[in-house]
Amino acid sequence: MSSFIGCGARYGGARAVIFGAPFDSTASYMPGSRFAPAALRNESGAIETYSPYLGRDLEDIGVHDMGDLELPPGDAEAMLRAVERRAAEILKDGKIPVMLGGEHLVTLGAVRAAYEKYPDLRIVHFDAHTDLRDEYLGAKMSHATVIRRCWDILGDGRIYQFGIRSGTREEFAWAGGGHTNLRRFDLKGAETLADALGGAPVYLTVDLDVLDPGVFPGTGTPEAGGVSYAELRDALKAAARCDIVGADMVELSPPQDLSGVSTLTACTLLRELLLMAGASTDGSNELIK
């Protein structure tokens, strides 16, 4: 399987472009998300290209799979540069980059590129964790600081966080001080996001650990009490009505996914996300039931 199922479009004609960022060096609990892009492609043959939820088929929309970046383990700065370069190139060509992590820090590289093109960028963030520390074990660049680093770029009020159920007291207080819009525990509010943002460009980042570990054990820092698959899918569908200019799906960790179910769940969610993103940007939202 050399590309994700149904993503056989040529680059030139593609509306969305997926690429892998197999990096997990700052993982503090369980490393392994570096293996996610390969696992997603290898196992994607087990799902259908057609979504009965959306009534659309991956074969109908143009997605190209560029494969993985080559990233040296242990060098976060090199990784960030490589991700930014790749995302900028795709954005320059008028396409939507959809990045497959890897750990959450990879998001920062893509956000840098998206901000460069869209200075009024917003971030919509699904996660179990705040990711708002200013540093973690002495490091500024970490999966635990990544949204704080994004805030360094975007500033107050531009980041919308959903499903957050873990963080330090300080992180929650900092967010509550107006720096980000943080929704605790569930995904309520996602349904009004598109109206609230009124056409502003949005980078969508999905940390899969927002899901309950019962349905998604295959991640590096699972946290009890998450949302169901249907809740996440519905919230993504609502969020996809925004003007999505880039997206990612991070923190699947195949070594923790002993049953293989998390990988398949991520495959299905990626299909839905691609179908949603394809719809949201080509004006054909009305096709989605």
Added chain:
Amino acid sequence: MSSFIGCGARYGGARAVIFGAPFDSTASYMPGSRFAPAALRNESGAIETYSPYLGRDLEDIGVHDMGDLELPPGDAEAMLRAVERRAAEILKDGKIPVMLGGEHLVTLGAVRAAYEKYPDLRIVHFDAHTDLRDEYLGAKMSHATVIRRCWDILGDGRIYQFGIRSGTREEFAWAGGGHTNLRRFDLKGAETLADALGGAPVYLTVDLDVLDPGVFPGTGTPEAGGVSYAELRDALKAAARCDIVGADMVELSPPQDLSGVSTLTACTLLRELLLMAGASTDGSNELIK
């Protein structure tokens, strides 16, 4: 453990008869359901024979366990003949066959036997997948075509599908054309089934992957977004008010069930199904609270 817990009745006095069909040769993703009948028996000692949901005990109803068919790996036709012969024999003796798969293709053998005796047979089908392809990888006989093969026998409007959330666009369209009654995503409508079918004979087939992979990872083609255990149990209880003349439970795959929880869940569900089926056919439905 030589028989499923609480199924120690002699054949002669039994109302329901369970037998295993350990076959998985057409499995396209993860084989392993061949090991399900043995696993169900071996682990059944970990559950009680009494159901607090139904207020009944397996010891009270007569169930006989005939053990497994001997099936050569790789020969689907031989398997279908062996299953049909066994099911026909049990039906001829006025008993309800309850088959333990194996993969879903085993259902076809039992449906052939049930149709032979009951020409106005209906099928009630719980599954994540449509199973309505006309052929799969060039094969007519496959776990992915089994309900289509049943339709070849029964014809339009006689098959009721619940919980379906995966299939090709063509399969959904074909079902939607009146060939089957297909309920997407959930089990709604099961509660009115007994009234709708008005006493017609029913073959009940339960593909356990209708359950959410979070609660049932141990299956060969898990699909995100399924129903909960309680939803399935309640729908089965409603469906059991039909005139059940045969039933099966398929696609438990012990090698994918690393925690052992899926096997125990299937054991519990099989107990409920046997208690329901026993009740539904001996006129004592009123005992079920």
Added chain:
Amino acid sequence: MSSFIGCGARYGGARAVIFGAPFDSTASYMPGSRFAPAALRNESGAIETYSPYLGRDLEDIGVHDMGDLELPPGDAEAMLRAVERRAAEILKDGKIPVMLGGEHLVTLGAVRAAYEKYPDLRIVHFDAHTDLRDEYLGAKMSHATVIRRCWDILGDGRIYQFGIRSGTREEFAWAGGGHTNLRRFDLKGAETLADALGGAPVYLTVDLDVLDPGVFPGTGTPEAGGVSYAELRDALKAAARCDIVGADMVELSPPQDLSGVSTLTACTLLRELLLMAGASTDGSNELIK
């Protein structure tokens, strides 16, 4: 990691004291809960000390971790004596013992000690199983008889059971005869418990298999159809408004927890329980949102 995260208070100043009872010799299905106390400590670094649900931090309340008892495998009586001695010592010092099992039989030792100090003791019991057999495989002392043994001490009407979904017909009938207050399947009624008990001293025992095996596979006798993490957390929060004088959390079995998610879920629940217990007994319930 020599103590559970955030439990670094000295014994003298602690309000609650945790200790491990690594014993699983009467486990009838899958042994392994003996490894739970060590696993909870080792993995607790993966969660935060702060609970966004309660708005409190483990660092703020005084919890001391005394480590594990040394218990010889295979000697239930010696275990019960050691647990009773440890619990009595903590109670004598005016502190709340919070025991980490081990299998459920360990509860009996702590209940003996609590009853000695509080003759009007009540037990609040969350579990999938009745645990009301009078003997099991010929043994009086077993994880399957533990609540019956507690009843021997407390007598009728003093034990409140929630979430029960497995037992023999006799056990349910016995409970129904007024011996215990048994709530089947869910946790309803926990929210009125504090009012109903009106300040009576309560020993709280949490058998983690009350959770659905989908979210908590890592236990020795998983049973389908359990409650969600949120349901248990909310019920515990309600129950914590009682006058908790002792508590335990039992039946995590790390060898069955292949993904590690059950251990982390138990860590989070233990944090919540400690924060709740700390709050419930120092008069600061009003702090809990």
Added chain:
Amino acid sequence: MSSFIGCGARYGGARAVIFGAPFDSTASYMPGSRFAPAALRNESGAIETYSPYLGRDLEDIGVHDMGDLELPPGDAEAMLRAVERRAAEILKDGKIPVMLGGEHLVTLGAVRAAYEKYPDLRIVHFDAHTDLRDEYLGAKMSHATVIRRCWDILGDGRIYQFGIRSGTREEFAWAGGGHTNLRRFDLKGAETLADALGGAPVYLTVDLDVLDPGVFPGTGTPEAGGVSYAELRDALKAAARCDIVGADMVELSPPQDLSGVSTLTACTLLRELLLMAGASTDGSNELIK
């Protein structure tokens, strides 16, 4: 599979009789050997009944499988009584008991029965561990004291230990003082055992952890540096030239045998042992090439 492969002889005509002792309550590291008898039977269909090493077939010699004893978890004394009773019964009928553990303590029950019939009994013991402690964690009856308990019965110089590579300084010193004949690290000397013992009755106990954990990881206390499968098989063949009056094979722990290879290895070794024992006692040793 209701009996071990090829062991379908009726009790009356059997020369050797196998039975399971599924007990592991004194296991100090990893419990799980209670599951060994069932695993051996269930998986034995994967090996042949014919041994090309011995040129004999299990079908040719009469072995009966009596199934498992029912043993309450956590009660070592009850287990020892049940084992002794079963072994005595088989010995009284002039047959050879071959017990499948369970943990090593089960051996004591069978040795008691064998000593009752044969006061000049010898023990031949293959193991990684001395098992010569006088007590362990305060317990006299433990897998770690079992050979010392056997010595209590037999006295000095009657126990032959092979492959020992783990124990306390005191245990090695005690053995070295003439209490047992202890061979460290390898199995040398087994080849001259039959001559040395000159027809004395021998109880053979095989703790499978004598094997290197590379070839036999599925055991409760694996110890690096063990012997190969061929070395053990050859030593058993030599030892089988003694007058074997009883035998056991203990400490297979299926939960630790993730690949399943240890269970199959134990199956093969049990086949060889049965073929050897059958040969050694019916005068037909000359058949063994």
Added chain:
Amino acid sequence: MSSFIGCGARYGGARAVIFGAPFDSTASYMPGSRFAPAALRNESGAIETYSPYLGRDLEDIGVHDMGDLELPPGDAEAMLRAVERRAAEILKDGKIPVMLGGEHLVTLGAVRAAYEKYPDLRIVHFDAHTDLRDEYLGAKMSHATVIRRCWDILGDGRIYQFGIRSGTREEFAWAGGGHTNLRRFDLKGAETLADALGGAPVYLTVDLDVLDPGVFPGTGTPEAGGVSYAELRDALKAAARCDIVGADMVELSPPQDLSGVSTLTACTLLRELLLMAGASTDGSNELIK
């Protein structure tokens, strides 16, 4: 990873051509070898292309990787036709086919093709099992009959079997009657094979279960008492001095390879085999130290 490491040569210039036959439908114990070709390619990046044993590098010899055949699960005849067609095509182009199983039955397809071109073909066979049954569970085409089916084509005295340690009494007797040259237990005699065969064309089939399950647990029917990696590598090196016209490596089963070590071992062995085969047929054997 779209091809096995170091096998990036174009078809036209390649001396050896590898292709996968992902089929395991007749597996009687543990299916899973269908996943072997993909696993070998995916994990091959973890080994080096250079062999210090042979002093050669995969980059130096021309190997092309054609990818996998598409094979319908459950249809042995269709599989055999597809394999034969592919092997014949490669042979016609003057290249050496190196097939990656899949179960052992795939060998038959390739042997048919090789025999078509080389009527004086010999087979050199490394295996734990005889594979000489005439039928198995009623089937003529099975992994347990494959060498017998090859004998149907080649006749007496043309098949050389090494390492055989499992089979029925009848199979060993049949082989011993002059039908095949069967070496039990070890690989002795492989070193003189090239001289004995004097330039006759040889098809080499390596069933990886010839290895000891300690070093190679990841296979569908592991058998205790096998050879070491070094023994197999050295025997292959000796056998490679024959005129190898085709080869295969079968019965790696990734689902049984939990540690991943068997897959890596097979990768290394495949590298050695390709380097040996490349050397043996281009006259440059002298390069091998």
Added chain:
Amino acid sequence: MSSFIGCGARYGGARAVIFGAPFDSTASYMPGSRFAPAALRNESGAIETYSPYLGRDLEDIGVHDMGDLELPPGDAEAMLRAVERRAAEILKDGKIPVMLGGEHLVTLGAVRAAYEKYPDLRIVHFDAHTDLRDEYLGAKMSHATVIRRCWDILGDGRIYQFGIRSGTREEFAWAGGGHTNLRRFDLKGAETLADALGGAPVYLTVDLDVLDPGVFPGTGTPEAGGVSYAELRDALKAAARCDIVGADMVELSPPQDLSGVSTLTACTLLRELLLMAGASTDGSNELIK
């Protein structure tokens, strides 16, 4: 378990001091060695403190366990500084540092410290891999370059490598050019090392993947064809007759060690190494039999 078994000496009186370096960020295949120090301590209770091979007991020699360094994931330079500082401190106090990796790159920090004190330092290196690349995936600091980096400090002829069976052609050629003394495949020559080095100070680094993956699967880059446990133990015993001034044991990866056997094997080997090192440096070699 807060320290490795038998290592309860106070720092002041200790001859050897162990500390953990839980870092694995440059791991290119399977990360996980960061968990090794904790796993070694947690599981060490399963082995004895007494070595029957050496006739010595850990309780007799003074070893102190300093616990683990706190190392930020993803920052190799920070890790190297922390390791160097810790090792230098221990060396300054006249003790032998024994470091528990972590990946192999941690060795460089300790070698820097040892070289600072002993400018005529030698390195004795057991490994499957050359580790002699000048850079790897663009990085100078990597587990794949660590011995080359050590050579940068020590220069030609001072490094003795044993058991090497994997590397690029260039690495073998470079070593062969006199830069290091490289022994391929086995450990021959270790027995004469002490004589050859004539009292020069030696840093001993043991990459556990020098062991065969059959006996040691729990490592990040397993390589077929390694040495046995006994071979490594004997070679270490010979090497320990050198003047060992520092040592480490690296590349145990608990997530790859599903059976737990590799961790126990490493525990045993660490015990032997400590007993050997203790003996080699206090003049009491004659005690070792």
